[in-house]
Amino acid sequence: MAAEGDFLTRYRAVSNKLKKRFLRKPNVAEASEQFGQLAKELKQQDCLPYAAFCNLAMARCEQTLFNAPGEALALTDAARLFLQAEQEQRQLQAPGFDEHLQAALNCYSFAVKVYIEMNQPVMAASLCLELGNALKEMNKPGEAIIHFQRASELQTQMPIESLLSQWEVASCKILTRDYDGALAVLSEMQLACHERAPLLPGTNTPVGAFTDLMAKCEISRVLLLMLLEPPPQKLLPEHAQTLERYAWESFDSHSQVNFLPENVFLLLQSVVMACQEKDIESLKYLQTELWPLLSADHNHLLHLVLQERISPSGQGV
Structure with missing residues (x-):
């Protein structure tokens, strides 16, 4: 493995070539x-932060050459190397100050900026x-x-x-326990889906x-409303309409939620009634029935609903 001194010597030798000389x-x-080339060698030797610094130097060169695609690529490579270094440090449970993560955040930010300037929003x-997925996996x-x-x-x-x-x-x-914020985002999403979703001809x-997104949002919104238990006077109209669809006295409610499988709708309807009746045993049974039908996110929410009923924490709107 190359020693730090060897890296610095070669890095300075290349940097010296960039100094202006007479004529x-x-x-x-x-x-x-x-x-x-130095970045590739250092990456192979698992010297990730040093490799990232070389990619940063490469990005500055590409910027000088007005080569935006090359600059964005070098910045992205640097960002990923810094991120990988941070992830490895966390796996080793080594002490640190998130310096590699901060460097990765800066590199991602600059790369996104370059792609936006290149009018490539998809790449940005x-x-x-x-970056969002990496931070989520790091429990951030x-x-x-x-x-x-x-x-x-x-x-x-x-x-x-x-x-x-x-x-x-x-x-x-939801992971940060901002349940009101999550409910607001999901309500906006469901409205957007409803406005854009095509209909079967004649129906x-x-x-x-x-439709799939509408179903995901609907299930999450119902479970969040069960978790938050907002009092009637604080219930927003769109949330009141949602709960009305799951009231037992509603006539043919499933026709209003025809983007959900009927068995899932009926089980959710039972969940709403069990929550209103504070019937914990029924909730436990319904959790078992719903578990294989729901996603991991939905099952997490349903677990929170049950835990809230077993040991209330005073969570509310």
Whole structure:
């Protein structure tokens, strides 16, 4: 493995080539290539932070050459190397000050900026999602929210992808126990899906990818309302309408929620009644019945609803 001194010697040797000399222009393209080669060698030797610094130097060279694609690529490589170094440090449970993570955040931010200036919002959004997912996996959902939100804003020309990024925002808000915030995001998502979803000819039955998102949002919203238990005077009209659909006295309620399988709808209806009746045993039974039918996110919410009934914490709106 190359020693730190060897890395610094080679790094300085390449950097010296960029210094202006009398009657001679520095060969920036050659320096960029050499920084890139040094980065590859250091990565192979698992010297990730040093490799990242070489990629940063390469990005500066590409910026000088007005090569925006090369600059964005080098910045992305640096970001991923810093992130990998942070992840490895965490796996080893080594003490640190998140310095590699901070460096990764800065590199991702600059790369996103370059892609936006190049009018490539899709590439910028993909980096925001990549960073958001990494932060979420590091148990930093609160910090991930802003990156998922940014991704959604950059995906305005791709409505499904934009809504999926919003779903991640809601998921992170649930993980940070901002249940009101999650409910607000999911309600906006469901409205957007309802407005965009195509209908089967001659019916009011929605079809397509928007329908799947409507179903995901509906289940989460019902469970969040059971978790929050807002008093009637604080219940927003759209949330009151949602709960009305699950009231037993409602006539043919499933026709209003025809984007949900009937068995899931009926079980959710039972969950709402069990919560209103504070019937914990029925809730436990319903959890068992719903478990294989729901996603991991939904099962997490249902678990929270049950835990709240068993040992109330005073959570409310």
